[in-house]
């Protein structure tokens with residue numbers, strides 16, 4: 001009886017950066033699969049249109065700027081009071097600003113650290129302790145294949161994503177002790193408003209729905225990392241084991257293309 005009641009309880013997920021791109025498509029997919037979904041981003045109109053596009057009525061908007069730690073804490077409180085305890089959190093919000101050596105600036109670095117790294121940390125801080133206390137919950141952090149090794153013009157973006165990857169590797173076994181699951185999501189190039197701005201060739205670029213498919217399959221499986229598309233992920237993993245001389249020969253060529 002208890003198990004049947006638990007099965008019927010609504011599963012509540014929170015997706016950050018859900019106004020556009022990967023987060024938006026993922027929120028829709030989760031709602032289609034029966035999840036009650038809390039969605040956050042700064043642009044309220046994006047969230048409103050997402051809620052309006054969801055015929056199931058399962059998507060609920062909670063505007064948030066993840067760079068504001070206090071606001072992140074309050075948002076999680078409000079979500080759980082309105083929708084019930086979260087069981088899945090997808091920390092996806094992030095942004096990209098290319099930064100060449102000539103344009104290197106502390107301001108750009110700080111902006112990306114504030115959003116991609118510290119913004120994700122604020123959201124993590126606001127849910128992780130609840131999950132540890134409950135001995136339940138699944139957290140997924142969206143980093144990037146660009147976090148594997150330093151790539152030209154990605155000194156700032158790559159550093160934030162490498163930071164997320166390292167942080168997740170550190171936390172994974174500690175959270176497992178408390179029965180909290182942590183998944184790392186490392187996408188390659190995905191067609192979203194973020195990549196629309198890129199003026200360089202994007203190898204293995206995939207539509208957003210294909211990215212959502214990889215993510216959903218991964219979330220339902222047991223692996224720590226969801227890296228996609230697979231061939232590009234393997235190529236990027238190979239770069240990690242290349243000796244520096246070969247690796248820099250490749251990245252110098254990337255500068256000339």
Ligand SMILES: NC(=O)c1ccc[n+]([C@@H]2O[C@H](COP(=O)([O-])OP(=O)(O)OC[C@H]3O[C@@H](n4cnc5c(N)ncnc54)[C@H](OP(=O)(O)O)[C@@H]3O)[C@@H](O)[C@H]2O)c1
Nearest residue numbers: 017019020021022041042043065066094144189190192194
């Ligand atoms: N697209 C790719 O090829 C790719 C590849 C690897 C990794 N990723 C990662 O995947 C994630 C999603 O990327 P995407 O391509 O879907 O990006 P996107 O289309 O630009 O969407 C990003 C979302 O994050 C939100 N966001 C940005 N700054 C925020 C802030 N300070 N507070 C709250 N929300 C914020 C944006 O909404 P507002 O601006 O309204 O806040 C938007 O809804 C990012 O972490 C990105 O780094 C993407």
